[in-house]
Amino acid sequence: MNTLAEENYLKAIYHLSLNGAIASTNQLAAQLNTKASSVTDMLKKLADKELINYTPYQGVNLTATGEKIAINIIRKHRLWEYFLVEKLNFKWDEVHEMAEEMEHISSNALIDRLDKFMGYPKYDPHGDPIPDCNGLFKAHNLRPVSAVDVNESVIICGVRDHSTVFLQYLEKHGLMIGKNIAITDIIEFDHSVILMMDNKKVQISREVANNLLVSI
Amino acid sequence: MNTLAEENYLKAIYHLSLNGAIASTNQLAAQLNTKASSVTDMLKKLADKELINYTPYQGVNLTATGEKIAINIIRKHRLWEYFLVEKLNFKWDEVHEMAEEMEHISSNALIDRLDKFMGYPKYDPHGDPIPDCNGLFKAHNLRPVSAVDVNESVIICGVRDHSTVFLQYLEKHGLMIGKNIAITDIIEFDHSVILMMDNKKVQISREVANNLLVSI
DNA sequence: TAATAAATTTAGACTTATCTAAATTTATTA
DNA sequence: TAATAAATTTAGATAAGTCTAAATTTATTA
Numbered sequence: 001m002n003t004l005a006e007e008n009y010l011k012a013i014y015h016l017s018l019n020g021a022i023a024s025t026n027q028l029a030a031q032l033n034t035k036a037s038s039v040t041d042m043l044k045k046l047a048d049k050e051l052i053n054y055t056p057y058q059g060v061n062l063t064a065t066g067e068k069i070a071i072n073i074i075r076k077h078r079l080w081e082y083f084l085v086e087k088l089n090f091k092w093d094e095v096h097e098m099a100e101e102m103e104h105i106s107s108n109a110l111i112d113r114l115d116k117f118m119g120y121p122k123y124d125p126h127g128d129p130i131p132d133c134n135g136l137f138k139a140h141n142l143r144p145v146s147a148v149d150v151n152e153s154v155i156i157c158g159v160r161d162h163s164t165v166f167l168q169y170l171e172k173h174g175l176m177i178g179k180n181i182a183i184t185d186i187i188e189f190d191h192s193v194i195l196m197m198d199n200k201k202v203q204i205s206r207e208v209a210n211n212l213l214v215s216i
Numbered sequence: 217m218n219t220l221a222e223e224n225y226l227k228a229i230y231h232l233s234l235n236g237a238i239a240s241t242n243q244l245a246a247q248l249n250t251k252a253s254s255v256t257d258m259l260k261k262l263a264d265k266e267l268i269n270y271t272p273y274q275g276v277n278l279t280a281t282g283e284k285i286a287i288n289i290i291r292k293h294r295l296w297e298y299f300l301v302e303k304l305n306f307k308w309d310e311v312h313e314m315a316e317e318m319e320h321i322s323s324n325a326l327i328d329r330l331d332k333f334m335g336y337p338k339y340d341p342h343g344d345p346i347p348d349c350n351g352l353f354k355a356h357n358l359r360p361v362s363a364v365d366v367n368e369s370v371i372i373c374g375v376r377d378h379s380t381v382f383l384q385y386l387e388k389h390g391l392m393i394g395k396n397i398a399i400t401d402i403i404e405f406d407h408s409v410i411l412m413m414d415n416k417k418v419q420i421s422r423e424v425a426n427n428l429l430v431s432i
Numbered sequence: 433t434a435a436t437a438a439a440t441t442t443a444g445a446c447t448t449a450t451c452t453a454a455a456t457t458t459a460t461t462a
Numbered sequence: 463t464a465a466t467a468a469a470t471t472t473a474g475a476t477a478a479g480t481c482t483a484a485a486t487t488t489a490t491t492a
Contacts, residue, residue, distance in 0.1 A: 005449060025470055038450055040471055045448090057457060057470060088329040098323050105317050113304040221479065241440055254480050256441055261478090273440055273487060 004104055006051075007073055008032060009042050011103075013052060013062055014070035022059035068135055075131040076111050077103035078124035083114060085125040092125040092177075093167035108133075126167075127158030127177050127213065141216050145183070145193055146209035153182040158213035166211060173202055175212060220320055222267075223289055224248060225258050227319075229268060229278055230286035238275035284351055291347040292327050293319035294340035299330060301341040308341040308393075309383035324349075342383075343374030343393045343429065357432055361399070361409055362425035369398040374429035382427060389418055391428065 002010070012031045016023035025043070029036045047054040051066035062070060080102040084095040105111075112133050115121075122137075124130055129137040142157050156179045159166065170176065174197060184201070185194040191206035204212070218226070228247045232239035241259070245252045263270040267282035278286060296318040300311040321327075328349050331337075338353075340346055345353040358373050372395045375382065386392065390413065400417070401410040407422035420428070 003448080026468090034449090035451065036470060037452080037472080041449075084326070088326070088333055090329070098321065098326050101321050101323075102318075105314065107314050107317075110300070110304070110314050113306070117304055219478075242438090250479090251481065252440060253442080253482080257479075 001106060002049075002051075002069065005042065006046065006049075007069070007104055009039075009046060010051060010062065010066055010070040011073050011077075013060055014067065014074065017061040020061075022061055024059045028060075071131050071135040072108070073103050075133075075135070076105065078128055078130040079111060079114055079118070079121070081124045081126070082118060082121050082130065086118065086121075091171065093164045093171060095125065096162065096164070123177075125177070126162055127156075142213035143216060144210045145181075145195070145204070145212045145214055146191065146206060148183050148193075148214060150183050150186055153180065154214035155180055156212065157215050159211060160213060161211040166208075169208070170212070173204075174198065174200075175202070175204075181214070217322060218265075218267075218285065221258065222262065222265075223285070223320055225255075225262060226267060226278065226282055226286040227289050227293075229276055230283065230290065233277040236277075238277055240275045244276075287347050287351040288324070289319050291349075291351070292321065294344055294346040295327055295330055295334070295337070297340045297342070298334055298337050298346065302334065302337075307387065309380045309387060311341065312378065312380070339374075339393075341393070342378060343372075358429035359432060360426045361397075361411070361420070361428045361430055362407065362422060364399050364409075364430060366399055366402055369396065370430035371396055372428065373431050375427060376429060377427040382424075385424070386428070389420075390414065390416075391418070391420075397430070 009028070009032065012028055013023050016027050016031065025036045025039045028039045028043075032039070043052065043054045043060055046052045046066070047060075050063055051069065052060045052062055054060045077099045080099045081095045084090045084098060085092055090098075115130075115133065120132070121130055127142075129139050131137040140157060144160065145154075148154055156175060156177055158177070159170070175181075179197055181202075182196045183193060184196055186192075187194070191209070192203055193206070193209045194201060194203050196202075225244070225248065228244055229239050232243050232247060241252050241255045244255045244259075248255070259268065259270045259276055262268045262282070263276075266279055267285065268276045268278055270276045293315045296315045297311045300306045300314060301308055306314075331346075331349065336348070337346055343358075345355050347353040356373060360376065361370075364370055372391060372393055374393070375386070391397075395413055397418075398412045399409060400412055402408075403410070407425070408419055409422070409425045410417060410419050412418075
């Protein structure tokens with residue numbers, strides 16, 4: 001098994017090297033709240049274990065083995081988030097930190113039973129896809145509200161920013177996963193978006209529109 | 217917050233210093249699978265934090281603060297065991313190792329919600345009492361089967377030994393928490409016990425009888 | 433109660449993961 | 463393309479938790 005620190009690095013590398021990208025030392029340091037020199041040390045260690053492809057100065061991505069481990073951690077994280085929201089009635093902005101700890105519980109038998117207990121959910125409370133026990137999942141193809149045309153009607157399916165403040169902001173305005181929204185106007189000056197939801201008018205800034213994901 | 221190692225020491229000290237006893241360095245080393253010298257180092261650290269009362273060469277017990285922390289860890293351990301057995305359908309001999317990890321999930325809000333979700337259970341799958349959110353619980357007053365007289369009828373309420381082999385042995389013979397047993401005979405030669413359960417005769421050794429706890 | 437055994441602590445070393453500061457490599461730009 | 467800036471790595475140090483071996487204290491027993 002891998003240490004907690006190793007698992008967190010693999011997860012961070014996974015998130016930073018999606019779509020064939022390469023994660024840099026500094027990006028990892030920022031993501032993991034640590035220093036670049038610490039990252040370098042760990043990258044050597046993970047490279048020795050053949051969990052990442054690392055060329056000094058050139059950044060990293062995951063090997064097949066590393067990716068498998070990373071996806072398993074993400075599976076655990078998202079299933080625990082689902083559990084916390086659906087079974088223990090936490091709000092979607094309250095569960096991230098707890099799931100950060102729970103994702104390191106090692107037993108796969110446990111997580112498979114949890115998955116079954118909850119009926120094999122496909123998406124977590126933030127709309128992110130939950131990998132199945134084989135690591136398979138399909139990211140649904142989403143776009144930000146800012147890319148939607150006026151008069152289109154779409155469904156809220158996810159968020160790009162997962163921060164507590166953003167989630168609380170959305171919650172306060174009733175902008176939740178599954179809600180149907182109709183874009184009624186886009187202000188030319190600042191690109192803020194006017195939309196209708198539950199027969200009420202809601203105005204959101206460009207920044208919010210960029211981070212709120214909806215169906216194609 | 218305390219580190220994982222510190223929490224495990226506090227828990228071990230708790231278990232070893234029940235009933236006003238004093239835990240020794242060697243006992244702790246055995247319990248924690250480590251060396252006496254490592255224990256000494258940690259005891260100094262915990263004493264500095266005022267979580268234990270430590271006099272060199274004289275052993276330790278917990279301060280009020282230390283005990284509070286230890287009981288909270290035990291509360292978490294037992295609630296997670298209950299969850300694993302009652303909600304995820306694990307067997308009572310499968311859950312200890314998982315709960316050893318889960319007991320270190322820090323959030324008290326989480327454990328309180330879990331407690332509520334399960335209906336505030338009073339005992340874990342092995343019959344051990346679950347402390348409430350204030351750390352309160354009453355250990356029910358049990359005795360081993362070996363202390364029961366012939367012709368008495370009692371209810372299985374707990375185990376003294378929590379090892380997988382022992383639990384599996386009991387499971388195989390149907391000796392589970394809640395079962396009613398009637399002691400029909402005690403063999404004078406080796407103190408093995410003959411009992412009736414579900415209208416079937418079961419014979420258990422003195423050692424088993426010493427580790428199976430029943431109602432007074 | 434002196435000698436021996438057992439338990440415990442101390443001293444010094446090791447590993448993991450981190451840090452700061454300096455050195456090196458890569459990227460940018462004048 | 464040479465100079466400068468930015469990114470990255472190396473060197474050396476630190477803290478937590480552990481270890482072995484030696485020293486010390488406490489307990490046992492002859």
